[in-house]
Amino acid sequence: MIARLRLLVTPDRQADRVVPPSGHTAWLTVFTAATMTFLAVFALALSMASGRLADAWADALARTATVRISAPPDQMEAQTFAVLEVLKTTPGIAAARALDDDEQKALLAPWFGPDLPLDALPLPRLIEVTEAAEGYDSEGLRQRLAAEAPGAVLDDHTRWRRPLATAAARLNLLGGLSMVLIGASMAAMITLAANAALAANAQVIRVLRIVGAQDDYIAAAFVRRFTLRALTGSAVGAVAGLIGVALLPPVDEAGGFLTGLGFQGAGWLLPLLLPPVAAAVALIATRTAAFRKLRELP
Numbered sequence: 001m002i003a004r005l006r007l008l009v010t011p012d013r014q015a016d017r018v019v020p021p022s023g024h025t026a027w028l029t030v031f032t033a034a035t036m037t038f039l040a041v042f043a044l045a046l047s048m049a050s051g052r053l054a055d056a057w058a059d060a061l062a063r064t065a066t067v068r069i070s071a072p073p074d075q076m077e078a079q080t081f082a083v084l085e086v087l088k089t090t091p092g093i094a095a096a097r098a099l100d101d102d103e104q105k106a107l108l109a110p111w112f113g114p115d116l117p118l119d120a121l122p123l124p125r126l127i128e129v130t131e132a133a134e135g136y137d138s139e140g141l142r143q144r145l146a147a148e149a150p151g152a153v154l155d156d157h158t159r160w161r162r163p164l165a166t167a168a169a170r171l172n173l174l175g176g177l178s179m180v181l182i183g184a185s186m187a188a189m190i191t192l193a194a195n196a197a198l199a200a201n202a203q204v205i206r207v208l209r210i211v212g213a214q215d216d217y218i219a220a221a222f223v224r225r226f227t228l229r230a231l232t233g234s235a236v237g238a239v240a241g242l243i244g245v246a247l248l249p250p251v252d253e254a255g256g257f258l259t260g261l262g263f264q265g266a267g268w269l270l271p272l273l274l275p276p277v278a279a280a281v282a283l284i285a286t287r288t289a290a291f292r293k294l295r296e297l298p
Contacts, residue, residue: 025193025200029226032189033233033278034240040182041241041271045262047175051168052264064157065138067096067127071151079149080125086148087129092136099126129154186230186278187285194226194286198293205297219290223283230282234275242271 067087071079080098087096099107104126105114138156145152198205205218245262263270 025197026229028193029190029229030233032186033230033282034237036182036186037234037237037274037278038241040179040274041238041245043175043178043182044270045245047172048267049262050171063131065129065131066155067129067145068153068155069125069127069149069151076125079151080127082148083127083145083152086144090136090141092132092134093129094132095130097128099128183281187281190226190230190282191285191289194222194289195293197222198290202297215291215294219287219294222290223286226286227279227283231275231279234278238271238274
């Protein structure tokens with residue numbers, strides 16, 4: 001085992017002559033590793049960003065609720081006052097306040113524009129509810145509201161949080177699946193390149209066997225060369241991917257949809273783990289292909 005590791009780490013000019021230093025197998029390995037790593041960086045960035053965004057939205061909705069009051073104009077103030085009194089005496093409610101006309105107009109502006117005539121529309125009154133750390137009994141609160149203010153409806157944002165949690169889980173799953181597919185594609189391409197190199201050097205391999213070279217020695221030469229090529233290409237792809245993520249438009253230019261896209265904090269170090277992973281994939285793929293091909297050669 002130590003001898004095999006030495007063959008992988010220590011340069012051996014005699015062994016390196018078995019593997020062509022250039023040609024289509026060389027650039028194909030480097031190009032494949034660079035391209036797949038570049039795509040993996042973006043898959044990783046998108047997966048992490050989508051998860052953070054969904055978590056941020058879910059956290060923002062987790063401690064808030066809304067009471068919507070739909071009542072005739074002559075009863076609106078009375079029902080609003082009744083709802084606020086109910087909320088003040090409800091355990092688990094930290095604060096509650098009715099939104100004024102300007103705040104409701106600001107909420108509707110993205111859909112209807114800033115010049116919405118609130119006076120001409122029968123809009124419901126909205127009350128913002130802030131939940132305390134211990135939480136509250138939502139079903140009990142609904143029953144109290146139904147008794148005190150028939151036009152009041154409690155929205156605890158459950159229908160908003162559940163889709164966000166589902167979306168975050170699915171996006172993370174798709175990100176992980178993308179990483180697996182990228183690794184499998186890299187392994188397949190490197191295997192093809194290794195098989196091509198072994199077939200092209202069949203005559204050299206026969207001569208090495210005649211002079212006493214073992215298959216472990218020959219395979220290690222291919223494994224070492226292809227692993228180094230994959231490591232080099234993957235490093236280039238990782239750097240290019242990091243540069244690409246860093247050049248993405250900032251939040252103010254992205255219109256909010258790309259909020260948090262990319263890496264944050266220590267997350268910028270995660271793409272640096274991809275080159276060693278690519279090298280490990282290349283090592284396993286090349287070693288498997290080399291011994292299979294050597295068994296086929298006479």
